[in-house]
Amino acid sequence: MVQVRWEGFGGDPAHLQGLLDRLLGEAEGRAALLLDSAGRLLTMAGDAPRFDLDTFVSLMAADFCATRELARMLGEEQFHSVAHQGEDLSLYLTQATPGTILALVHDRSTTLGLVRYAVQRALPALARAIQSGLDAWEAEARPLAEGFGEEALERIDRLFDSRI
DSSP states (O other): OOEEOOTOOSOHHHHHHHHHHHHHHHHHHHHHEEEEEESSSSEEEEEEOSHHHHHHHHHHHHHHHHHHHHHHHHTOSSEHHHHHHEESEEEEEEEETTEEEEEEETTTTTTTTHHHHHHHHHHHHHHHHHHHHHHHHHHHOOOTTHHHHHHHHHHHHHHHHHOO
């Protein structure tokens, strides 16, 4: 099952989805998730978890950001990846681009080494696809009309003045 929440961004969501699907196959993973550092799911390939996906994604983002702070306390700029190993399922997190995190869920049938290798091979193409989407989104963004700020403030003032 695939869930895409790449709406609002430009670029080619199908290309990005294809890259995640390929990564999932090469890493022999269960799910590949792309999320932003605020904890929002951008896109996902593979098996959807049977639990609250929004909570899972938020916790992964918080985990990765907390790990960044731990790295700084140790004098490192950041740790490049985080791995959590469980009895049956494991989780590998890494920064895809500044502001985006790639997460790969895998089981015991694959190794952390294979997961890391597949992710490192996939990251350059993923980063280009993400940046292309962000660039297209920014190009489509329209600047606010001149005087918009002043007009908005005046309307807000009138709104509150009329209620008093």
